[in-house]
Amino acid sequence: MSDRRSVHITGAGIVCAAGLDAAQVLDTLLSVDTGIAPLKYLKTAHSEFPVGEVKLSDEQMRIMLGIPENVPTTRTSLEAMLALRQALAQSGITASDIHRAGFVSGTTVGGMDMSECHYLDFIENERYNAYLRTHDCGSCSEMTAEHFGDFAFITTISTACSSAANAIGLATEMIRAGEADIVVAGGCECITRFHLNGFNSLMILDRNPCRPFDAQRAGLNLGEGAAYIVLESEDSARRRGVKSLARITGYANACDAFHQTASSPDGEGAYLSMKAALADAGLRPEDIDYINAHGTGTPNNDLSESRAMQRLFGEHLPPVSSTKSVTGHTTSASGAIETVICLLALRAGFLPVNYGWATPMPEGGVIPNMELSRGIVLKHILCNSFGFGGNDSSLIISAL
Amino acid sequence: MSSQIFITSAQQISIQKPLCEEWMDSPVYYEEKFVRCVDPDFRQFISAGEARRMGKLLKRALATSLSALKEGSVEHPDAIITGTGFGSVENTEQFLDAMVRQGEGLLKPTQFMQSTHNTTSSLIGIHTGSHGYNSTYSQKFLSFDSALYDAWLQFRLGKIRTALVGGHDEMSEVFHGFIRKGGFICEKDICSEAAVSVLFDNDPGERKVLCALGGVSIMNNPGERKIMESVAKLLADNGLDIRDLGGVMTGMNGCADEDAAYSWIDSSLPGIPELRYKHIFGAGFSAPALGVYAVCHCLSQGFIPSVLVDGATGSLDCGRAILTVNCDERRHCSLVLLKRV
Numbered sequence: 001m002s003d004r005r006s007v008h009i010t011g012a013g014i015v016c017a018a019g020l021d022a023a024q025v026l027d028t029l030l031s032v033d034t035g036i037a038p039l040k041y042l043k044t045a046h047s048e049f050p051v052g053e054v055k056l057s058d059e060q061m062r063i064m065l066g067i068p069e070n071v072p073t074t075r076t077s078l079e080a081m082l083a084l085r086q087a088l089a090q091s092g093i094t095a096s097d098i099h100r101a102g103f104v105s106g107t108t109v110g111g112m113d114m115s116e117c118h119y120l121d122f123i124e125n126e127r128y129n130a131y132l133r134t135h136d137c138g139s140c141s142e143m144t145a146e147h148f149g150d151f152a153f154i155t156t157i158s159t160a161c162s163s164a165a166n167a168i169g170l171a172t173e174m175i176r177a178g179e180a181d182i183v184v185a186g187g188c189e190c191i192t193r194f195h196l197n198g199f200n201s202l203m204i205l206d207r208n209p210c211r212p213f214d215a216q217r218a219g220l221n222l223g224e225g226a227a228y229i230v231l232e233s234e235d236s237a238r239r240r241g242v243k244s245l246a247r248i249t250g251y252a253n254a255c256d257a258f259h260q261t262a263s264s265p266d267g268e269g270a271y272l273s274m275k276a277a278l279a280d281a282g283l284r285p286e287d288i289d290y291i292n293a294h295g296t297g298t299p300n301n302d303l304s305e306s307r308a309m310q311r312l313f314g315e316h317l318p319p320v321s322s323t324k325s326v327t328g329h330t331t332s333a334s335g336a337i338e339t340v341i342c343l344l345a346l347r348a349g350f351l352p353v354n355y356g357w358a359t360p361m362p363e364g365g366v367i368p369n370m371e372l373s374r375g376i377v378l379k380h381i382l383c384n385s386f387g388f389g390g391n392d393s394s395l396i397i398s399a400l
Numbered sequence: 401m402s403s404q405i406f407i408t409s410a411q412q413i414s415i416q417k418p419l420c421e422e423w424m425d426s427p428v429y430y431e432e433k434f435v436r437c438v439d440p441d442f443r444q445f446i447s448a449g450e451a452r453r454m455g456k457l458l459k460r461a462l463a464t465s466l467s468a469l470k471e472g473s474v475e476h477p478d479a480i481i482t483g484t485g486f487g488s489v490e491n492t493e494q495f496l497d498a499m500v501r502q503g504e505g506l507l508k509p510t511q512f513m514q515s516t517h518n519t520t521s522s523l524i525g526i527h528t529g530s531h532g533y534n535s536t537y538s539q540k541f542l543s544f545d546s547a548l549y550d551a552w553l554q555f556r557l558g559k560i561r562t563a564l565v566g567g568h569d570e571m572s573e574v575f576h577g578f579i580r581k582g583g584f585i586c587e588k589d590i591c592s593e594a595a596v597s598v599l600f601d602n603d604p605g606e607r608k609v610l611c612a613l614g615g616v617s618i619m620n621n622p623g624e625r626k627i628m629e630s631v632a633k634l635l636a637d638n639g640l641d642i643r644d645l646g647g648v649m650t651g652m653n654g655c656a657d658e659d660a661a662y663s664w665i666d667s668s669l670p671g672i673p674e675l676r677y678k679h680i681f682g683a684g685f686s687a688p689a690l691g692v693y694a695v696c697h698c699l700s701q702g703f704i705p706s707v708l709v710d711g712a713t714g715s716l717d718c719g720r721a722i723l724t725v726n727c728d729e730r731r732h733c734s735l736v737l738l739k740r741v
Contacts, residue, residue, distance in 0.1 A: 045504040108516060110538075119500045122578055132582030136486060137517065137538035142731075145620075154620045154732070155546040158487075158517040158538040166535055173553050194496065197504050198512030255480070255525035255534035260513050272531055388513065389522020391534055 011091025016225030017052030052223030052328020106163025106187030165335025186228030223328020250281030256390025267308030295322020483543030485685020567689025586655035592682025614737035646719020
């Protein structure tokens with residue numbers, strides 16, 4: 001397209017089990033450590049499952065953000081506000097910049113953490129009616145965005161575990177089409193009893209720390225958090241005098257069209273989304289230096305994703321790792337959290353390790369990266385996010 | 401704009417007779433304040449076995465989608481994009497209710513799976529074997545408009561040639577209570593349900609075309625001046641003038657709070673007939689999709705039926721284009737311009 005413009009990342013913010021900002025997450029990754037731990041903050045009967053919780057209570061987050069107790073808000077939005085604040089600060093976004101900027105956020109759980117506490121109140125009394133207006137996904141984005149000002153555009157994508165990747169994708173397309181100069185995009189999700197029980201009912205939670213791509217992998221560990229990146233046209237970044245950190249050069253979304261909760265054996269959707277993302281970026285498989293896999297740790301995903309990567313990359317398969325054994329599966333936020341992890345790897349020059357991996361899959365799956373390889377130069381990184389129903393998305397993050 | 405984006409089908413299941421436009425002549429009016437959809441016989445779309453596992457929202461979405469794809473002769477749309485405010489509330493409610501009242505023991509995975517908003521788009525993808533772009537938006541009353549905006553963007557970037565865009569919401573007794581208590585819709589409004597599928601095609605060949613998409617704009621808290629600038633730009637981009645508009649479709653419903661969001665129309669679009677849809681289709685997160693659907697059929701048939709115009713005695717000419725304005729509590733506002741072909 002003649003009107004296609006390059007899309008720069010000028011700020012990033014992240015809050016997850018691996019750290020409360022980019023510096024802490026980088027430190028966790030470089031120390032080859034994990035944020036997954038026994039359950040502490042969520043009140044649930046299922047304490048047997050390890051999780052990747054943000055190591056803050058709602059009250060602590062309210063204090064950090066200056067939100068008084070009488071203002072209704074949800075854990076998802078609190079995590080989102082912390083991450084968004086970092087991204088806006090790094091990019092030097094002012095109030096007047098916000099007025100012309102878009103905000104695209106991914107979430108699925110939205111305000112369910114409060115709804116599941118007050119569900120019976122909603123039915124029986126008027127006490128918590130204010131939380132009826134924090135329940136839905138759109139309200140979650142509005143609450144998050146409005147903490148910082150009046151964005152010119154707000155929308156919410158809800159494609160389960162690929163929500164944030166698609167939010168970054170939409171933002172990229174908006175800048176390419178000249179619809180906006182600045183779009184802040186990402187995703188957020190706190191752990192709720194609702195989806196912890198949902199994943200448990202699907203029998204895909206591991207009672208031990210998860211081991212993506214390992215022969216003994218037995219499911220995922222839920223995580224939570226939020227991440228946002230400031231995406232900007234080259235002209236706008238130059239005008240504002242801000243430094244570009246990297247670019248989004250490719251985005252694609254494809255549907256596996258196989259099953260509502262399982263991936264196809266040959267990973268058709270994953271294959272199509274990775275292939276189309278490469279085409280979108282004008283790159284060949286051998287140009288990719290690292291793949292941050294979806295790699296949930298479920299037997300089904302990791303084999304299916306392995307097949308898709310092996311089919312597409314063949315002998316050019318670059319180092320691959322899943323960082324979900326560090327952050328937990330942060331569901332709707334994962335696409336953004338992992339994009340920020342890719343950005344950190346690209347900027348600091350290292351390969352994130354697939355924490356917890358020990359044994360190759362007998363079926364011949366991908367052998368993930370286990371060496372930090374510090375000092376390496378990364379030009380192009382592919383980041384995968386796949387959601388329920390085969391909502392498969394891939395992003396390509398490139399050096400300047 | 402290098403090529404036109406045509407609408408080749410627009411289908412609805414609502415509180416009016418389903419999968420047809422009988423409401424244009426003889427709409428059904430309701431006294432009740434909570435009305436569920438008039439459902440078609442789903443057996444013509446899905447087997448009884450499949451239907452048993454699906455909630456109402458999914459069945460309706462499949463029925464409107466398959467009808468639209470059939471009418472527009474498209475097997476595998478390049479994009480399937482759905483907007484939903486609350487998603488499958490019946491499944492959400494059942495799962496939540498069981499978890500809260502009976503504890504975190506044996507909960508049903510099907511209910512959880514269907515409570516996830518993207519189930520609809522992915523089900524349509526699975527059912528039609530479509531591997532293309534597949535996404536879901538959830539932005540309250542702008543959910544459908546957001547989905548439409550995404551499709552519009554991708555057409556402009558040359559990424560797609562066909563798109564199936566839907567607006568789907570269902571309502572249960574319990575969530576109806578939540579909608580009322582939360583003050584999401586006006587007290588006077590009927591709380592209803594909606595399933596709308598609109599098929600877009602930029603190369604329909606000899607096939608029947610309802611109208612063309614002139615553009616979509618979504619703004620947050622824009623203020624009147626910015627809205628008018630966007631209207632002017634939309635019209636100019638399509639070589640149109642305000643006088644070319646046969647009408648402006650709004651969500652006005654006689655509730656002062658909500659109608660205030662449209663107060664700029666009188667002075668900014670003088671003499672343009674104001675069209676309404678909520679008295680026919682009710683209100684809800686996906687109701688604005690029915691406004692767009694209704695405009696598609698007005699432009700296709702060349703007239704605006706009197707039922708859409710407050711106080712009209714006969715039908716009106718549809719003009720060269722109709723603008724749909726959807727404002728949400730004065731914060732979000734969308735503009736959808738549809739043109740006569």
